[in-house]
Amino acid sequence: MKSWVLLTLLLVGYLIYLFLGALVVSTIESPYEGTLRDELRQLKQHFLQDSPCVNESGLEAFLEKVLNANKFGVSVLSNSSNDSNWDLASSFFFSSTLVTTVGYGYTTPLSDSGKAFCIFYALIGVPFTMLILTAAVQRLMAIFTHKPIRYLQVHRGFDRKMVTKVHFLVLMVLVLVLILMVPSAIFSAIESTWTFLDAFYFCFISLCTIGLGDYVPGEQNNQWLRPLYKVSVAFYLFLGLMFMLLVLQTFHKVADVHGLTDLFYLPRLRDQEDQEPILETPDSSARPEEPKRPLNAGAQASYSSINR
Template identity: 60%
Template sequence: MRGWAVVALAGLGFAGYLLLGALVLSAVERPYESRLRAELRALKAAFLRESPCLPEAALERFLGAVLRAHRHGAALLRNGTTDGAPSNWDFASAFFFASTLVTTVGYGYTTPLSDAGKAFCIFYALLGVPFTMLMLTATVQRLVATFTSGPLEYLAQRWGYNRRALSCGHLFLLAVGVLVAFFLVPAAIFSTLEESWSFLDAFYFCFISLCTIGLGDYVPGEQPGQRLRPLYKVSVAVYLLLGLMAMLLLLQTFHKMADLHGLSDLILLPRDPPCEDRQDHQRILEEHDSSSEPGQMEKVPVQPMAGTQANYSSINR
């Protein structure tokens, strides 16, 4: 019952967190949306006044067609002309789209137009998403053993440092390293390469991408006249893969620290005992049942098993 009570409290906290987010976003974004709608209505009215021969219904149809095409990544405005505009489905752009598909980032800026492309994406993601997750997980497990468990166990055993204090310090240093290497530095690079992006816009793009949220309001390499656009697109795809590995490494390290401090036991169910322990327990029960008299079994003092103390490398959730 205690576990269910904790889960219920966590669920109430999660619901409250969602309500808080909805209230804040509604209060911040709704006035900005209203101003933007008013500006668009004023621009449309001014355009119709300057073009009295253009029916409003024809303008509405034209704008609707442009917006529908833009949602699929086919933009009409490319420095005033569509001549020479880069394709959204050249090899570099398709490689970038495939990487966002299998990593579940999915910006939604470029989407398949044909039925054949949509059907292929279904089967491609059906195989690609599990394989990508498996590859990232296997890589991160080896990174944890190399950069987390190994160094901390060495410091704890060789120098006698406290494992809990070491885990907190290591998590802090790792978080700072990930923040600098995959957020601050890339945000500075993106804000330099993308003329219309501020540093906050670039940092926002990095965060939304590496958290696999992928809203699609900011997509790199889509401005007109982008230099070395194919190389830029492929480089961003590589950045996404490396960044996801770094985020998984940080998440795994946090989980291990939570296990070491006993925080996971507050919500998660206890793990099943190893197979050997279950077999030993079953064998003891069978021996107990086969005894004819209770006194025939000798009482053997239970000796603590060596190495049963939880350490950083033995935890594997």
């Protein structure tokens, strides 16, 4: 009963968190949206007044075509990049964002056959990527989490709870610096229109697999070594995802050591079965006692049963 009460409180808190986020974002972004709408309306009216030969319906049809093409990464501006969005390097970048579930949405399939292929490709690629990430993070945990904690606890005699807490904070700082801040500085130097905050925002949104698509690297006009840059970003995303998962797994270990997981997770089914009383049938005394047998031939006694 206690676990269900805690789960209900978590759900209520989560809904409140979502509504607070919606309220804050709406309060911040609505004025900017209104200002931008007014500027576009005025610009449209000035253009129609200066160009009497252009009717409003024709202009809107043209703008609709341009905006739809822009959603697929195709621009008609003279200063836009003339490089294809589907060369080998860009396609490699797209496939990496697809299977890692980052999915910026800036470049999307144009044809029905491309959309159908993406479905089957992601159907295999996403679980395959998760398998590789899980296997890699398991080995990173052994190197960067289990060994340091065991060394400080066994050989240095530090308290386990204190060690896990300090280790997690140190790991978070290292990941923040090496996986977020240093790449952000590199991106802000390469992408001339990005500030450091824009680059940090891109790295964080990408490595959390949110992928809003408002910032996509390698889309500037005549960018130097663009194919190599795109492939390098794809490898950075995969490496960054591994270390983000390492932080999450380490946090789970810290929560487990401090007993926080016991508050929110259900107890193991085996523990529940051990606590259930054994009820005898009314006529058990009338029948000869049979030797007890395990439920499964291959079943073995658990560690808890041996130590009773």
